[in-house]
Structure formats: structure tokens, C-alpha cells
Amino acid sequence: MKIETFEIQYLQEAKDALKSAFFRKESDEIFNEWEFAERVLRSEGYLPGLCFIAREKDKIIGYNALTMASIGESKGLALGPLGVRQEYQNQGVGSCLVKESIQRARSAGYPWIVLLGGAYYSRFGFESGQPYGITVSDNPFENAHIQILFLDDKVKNEVSGKLIYCDAFYDERGNLL
Numbered sequence: 001m002k003i004e005t006f007e008i009q010y011l012q013e014a015k016d017a018l019k020s021a022f023f024r025k026e027s028d029e030i031f032n033e034w035e036f037a038e039r040v041l042r043s044e045g046y047l048p049g050l051c052f053i054a055r056e057k058d059k060i061i062g063y064n065a066l067t068m069a070s071i072g073e074s075k076g077l078a079l080g081p082l083g084v085r086q087e088y089q090n091q092g093v094g095s096c097l098v099k100e101s102i103q104r105a106r107s108a109g110y111p112w113i114v115l116l117g118g119a120y121y122s123r124f125g126f127e128s129g130q131p132y133g134i135t136v137s138d139n140p141f142e143n144a145h146i147q148i149l150f151l152d153d154k155v156k157n158e159v160s161g162k163l164i165y166c167d168a169f170y171d172e173r174g175n176l177l
Contacts, residue, residue, distance in 0.1 A: 017063050
């Protein structure tokens with residue numbers, strides 16, 4: 001398996017990998033993880049060098065993106081969507097994508113990476129955003145799932161407030177998708 005920088009010609013295959021990872025009968029046809037991959041490309045928060053694919057021979061088996069985000073006055077990155085084709089899950093592909101994302105974000109000088117997710121991400125150093133006063137909405141359930149990784153410990157005491165993703169993550173009324 002090889003991790004590569006995403007390029008536009010991989011879009012459909014990346015969407016297929018995300019759909020394999022996330023599709024459920026009740027999935028929304030427009031607002032879902034695989035359509036985010038395309039929405040991100042049209043977003044002001046898109047960072048071409050910080051979107052990745054995992055490839056096994058000639059097949060794209062995973063995708064991850066880092067996009068611009070802010071928490072209060074602090075600027076950093078949001079991780080996701082991250083997905084791996086079902087038949088390749090639990091084989092370390094997602095971990096490789098996350099590790100590459102962290103390494104490239106650190107090299108580029110970003111101070112933090114944030115995401116909405118569970119305990120899986122603690123193995124990479126992500127921690128709850130709640131002790132820092134980070135929120136994403138008025139919904140306590142969503143706020144409980146904010147995870148942050150500080151790439152620069154000097155900003156730990158400066159990051160607090162509402163998490164704002166890039167425009168790709170909101171519908172036309174401004175609701176987080």
C-alpha cells in the first residue's frame with residue numbers, strides 16, 4: 001500500500017472508496033462523506049497538498065483530507081472525511097492516512113488538527129476538545145466528539161471557542177452537515 005497526494009483525476013475513485021466505507025441504506029444522496037470529497041475541491045478551505053489517497057496497486061482504497069478550519073481566533077486544520085473501502089478496513093490503511101496527514105500538517109507549520117470522532121483517534125495523540133472550551137454547535141452530543149491534536153504546544157492555552165469548518169461542511173442555510 002502507498003499513500004499519495006490526491007489529484008483531481010482520482011476524484012471518482014476516491015468517492016467510490018468513501019462510499020464503500022460509509023454507505024448505508026439511510027444515507028443522504030447529497031450530503032454524505034463521498035460527496036464531501038468533491039465539495040471540498042470547490043471550497044476555499046481546500047489545501048491541495050493536504051488531501052491524500054491510499055493505493056493498493058492500481059486501486060484507490062482510502063481517502064483523507066485536511067481542510068482549513070478555525071476555533072475562535074485560531075486558524076488550523078480539520079481532518080476528514082477519512083474513509084477506507086470496507087474490504088480493506090482494520091488493516092492499518094486509515095492509520096497510515098492519519099499519520100501522513102499529521103506529518104504533513106506539522107511540516108507545513110499548522111498549530112493543530114481538529115475532528116469530530118471517537119476514541120480511535122487517541123492513538124495518534126488527539127484528545128477531547130471539551131477541556132479547552134471548544135464547541136461545534138449547541139448540541140452537547142456533537143461537542144462531546146470534538147477531538148484536537150496540538151502540533152504546537154505553545155497554542156494550547158490560546159485555542160478556545162467555536163469550531164468553524166470550511167464552507168464545504170455546511171448546507172445552504174449554514175447548518176453543519
